[in-house]
Amino acid sequence: MRSEYVEAVLALVELVPPGAAVAYGDVAELLGSGGARQVGSVMSHHGSSVPWWRVLRASGEAPQGLGAEALQFYLAEKTPLLGRYLDFIRTGEGRWRVDLMAARWAPDDHDFDLIDSIAERLERQLHKLSAPDDEMTV
Template identity: 55%
Template sequence: MRDEYVEAVLATVTLIPPGKVLAYGDIAELLGTAGPRQVGSVMSHCGNSVSWWRVLRTNGEPPKCHDATALNHYELEQTPLIQGHDGDYRVQMKIARWQPSEADFGAIEEIVRKMSEPCGEVVP
């Protein structure tokens, strides 16, 4: 995976405020490239440097194998949750999904622009 794409995904995740979340596909849509699986791959390999718990499946399920750790973050950030019968939970996506402001969209456009820049390598 291109380093520029990895950096773009991680930069976008840093924009998500506490208590808000996006689905993998939301990030792919904001960046205008790739898809949810590619975003998921970036997050699983490189996401530990950002607020990874703020990126999840569109149905609100937390990241697999990290649900207990994610729950601590959601509770601290007061992210709206739906509690299940067996101790499982989901994020209330309709309430918690982040809606970027105009300024946020400007920052995302800058991220996309940087991702699209040539690497500086000149091909003869």
């Protein structure tokens, strides 16, 4: 995966505020590049330095294998949850998920300006890398 894409995904994830969440596909859509699987791959391999728990599956399920750890963050940030998360805390049993309808991040104008800047920088970097040599000298 190109480092430019990794950097753009991580920069966007850092914008998601506490208590909010986005799906992998939301990140790709906001960047205007890649898809849910590519964002998931970035988060899986490089996401430990950003609030990874705020990026999840479209179903609202926490990243695979990280549910118990993510739940602690969700509770601390008062992220809206659905299901039997209290049972999960007590016994390790019970299914739960983030209520993505309630928790989905709605960027404001300032956020969109930052997102646009990240997406434009990514586009310039990717175009520069893919441009033939004669285009780069113009």
